[in-house]
Amino acid sequence: MSAATGPEPAGHLHINWTRCDGRGICTELLPSLLIRDDWGYPLAADPELAEKSRIPFGRASERDVADAVALCPRLALTVLRPR
Amino acid sequence: MDEALWAFGRASGAVSLALFTLSVVLGILVRSGRPLLVLPRFAVTLVHRNVALFALIFLGLHVGTLMLDPYAQLRLVDVVVPFLGAVKPFWQGLGTVALDLAAAVVATSLLRRRLGPGIFRAVHWLTYVLWPVALLHAVGNGTDGTSKWFLLLALAAAAAVGGAGLWRLSPRFLESARLRQEEAS
Ligand code: SF4
Numbered sequence: 001m002s003a004a005t006g007p008e009p010a011g012h013l014h015i016n017w018t019r020c021d022g023r024g025i026c027t028e029l030l031p032s033l034l035i036r037d038d039w040g041y042p043l044a045a046d047p048e049l050a051e052k053s054r055i056p057f058g059r060a061s062e063r064d065v066a067d068a069v070a071l072c073p074r075l076a077l078t079v080l081r082p083r
Numbered sequence: 084m085d086e087a088l089w090a091f092g093r094a095s096g097a098v099s100l101a102l103f104t105l106s107v108v109l110g111i112l113v114r115s116g117r118p119l120l121v122l123p124r125f126a127v128t129l130v131h132r133n134v135a136l137f138a139l140i141f142l143g144l145h146v147g148t149l150m151l152d153p154y155a156q157l158r159l160v161d162v163v164v165p166f167l168g169a170v171k172p173f174w175q176g177l178g179t180v181a182l183d184l185a186a187a188v189v190a191t192s193l194l195r196r197r198l199g200p201g202i203f204r205a206v207h208w209l210t211y212v213l214w215p216v217a218l219l220h221a222v223g224n225g226t227d228g229t230s231k232w233f234l235l236l237a238l239a240a241a242a243a244v245g246g247a248g249l250w251r252l253s254p255r256f257l258e259s260a261r262l263r264q265e266e267a268s
Contacts, residue, residue, distance in 0.1 A: 021116075022116070022259055023116040023124065024116060024258075025124050025125045025128065028123045028124055028125050040116065040258065040259040070196075071125050071129070073113065073114075074200055075195065075196060075199065075203075
């Protein structure tokens with residue numbers, strides 16, 4: 001688990017790569033979770049992360065994650081909650 | 084009172100058209116994936132959406148006041164079904180077509196998470212029909228539609244949307260286009 005999210009993430013941000021067009025809205029809203037690669041696509045800020053399309057986030061990021069999910073022009077983002 | 088309704092009905096139509104014009108240009112900018120001066124990308128999408136919603140409010144006021152207005156003789160059926168109007172049925176009908184298309188575009192935008200990107204995008208493309216139809220309606224139906232000042236404004240609006248449209252079709256339109264093209268070649 002990354003230091004940024006703490007021991008228990010509030011959820012995971014899932015990126016659908018088939019839909020994502022690298023428009024960079026999520027990387028603007030979630031600079032602590034995502035960085036932008038050279039082609040504009042989002043990349044997990046935590047290089048250690050095993051699953052690149054399933055990014056854990058903490059409570060502090062809830063609102064920004066919700067904004068990114070709502071504003072992604074390609075509807076490529078969803079939130080996965082722990083069961 | 085009647086004069087006021089008539090004047091407000093016309094003015095709100097013009098304001099709605101101006102706001103729709105701005106929203107179309109902003110929408111094209113959103114599609115490019117670029118920020119606008121100090122506005123980051125996510126803010127551009129929000130302004131695009133909010134300007135469109137304001138345009139819709141003025142469209143509602145435009146249609147609503149003219150339904151109450153005795154000169155316009157607008158009936159409920161004319162709001163939904165085009166070309167049946169009592170006054171200038173063709174030009175009024177274009178307004179009805181634009182209204183119906185706007186309703187479809189807004190409804191699919193609000194429900195886009197449920198409908199998925201395919202339907203959202205297909206219906207959103209109708210904006211490229213909606214906007215010119217609305218402009219023709221304004222010029223053909225408006226009392227001042229063919230006056231010099233209105234035609235100049237209409238021309239400016241057409242230049243803005245046309246220019247944005249040409250930019251949309253240019254190969255360097257997407258922010259990432261250059262990078263991805265270099266990668267591909
Ligand atoms: S906002 Fe959506 S389309 Fe844009 S980079 Fe993020 S996931 Fe991809």
